[in-house]
Amino acid sequence: MAMNVGSGGGGGEPEVMVDINTTPLIDVMLVLLIMLIITIPIQMHAVQMNLPAGNPPPAEQPQVVQVNVDFDGTITWNGAPVSGEAELDRHMADVAAQAEQPEIHLFPNRLAPYRVVAQVMAAAQREGATKIGLDGGEQYVQ
Structure with missing residues (x-):
């Protein structure tokens, strides 16, 4: 420890050291x-x-x-219109029966009813068609 001692002439108290003690700070660091x-x-x-x-x-x-769903709910299979749910099921069953299943690209219009899009995906699941994907996401980007 260091102590600051005044010049030897007077009888007063030594000056107080006001410097910060950095030893604990260095220890912590x-x-x-x-x-x-x-x-x-x-x-x-x-x-x-x-x-x-x-x-x-x-x-x-x-x-x-390519399966398209138009804004009014019409479904087309490779450009040919699908007349009803029975014909859609028949197409999906034909795809599922093949040894190497083709990819089904479902392209719904942005204004298409969700009910019809869900109907197409449910038909694929019901008949066993496993390679299905949604296309056309770029139409929702602004």
């Missing part, structure tokens, strides 16, 4: 630095994962069936 050094290598460990290699792209493009 050293402890924090040591904790940081200890915890960093734990976070740097690599995690070994066996990622799937994936399937190579098919040599030939899959067959695509």
Whole structure:
């Protein structure tokens, strides 16, 4: 410890030292630095994962069936109008019966009733057609 002693001439009290004591601050900083050094290598460990290699792209493009739902609820199958739910079920059953199922691209109009779009997806599920996807999301981007 250091003490500030006045010049030897007077009989008064020595001056008080008003500087901050930095020793506890340095101790705390050293402890924090040591904790940081200890915890960093734990976070740097690599995690070994066996990622799937994936399937190579098919040599030939899959067959695509385009199903459109117009704003008034009319359904077209590759451009040909579908007269009713029975004909839609028959088309879906034909697709599901094939060994290599074609992809069904469902393109609903932005004003199409949701009921009709849900009817097409339910028919695909009911008949066992598994490769179905919704197209036309770009029409909703503004």
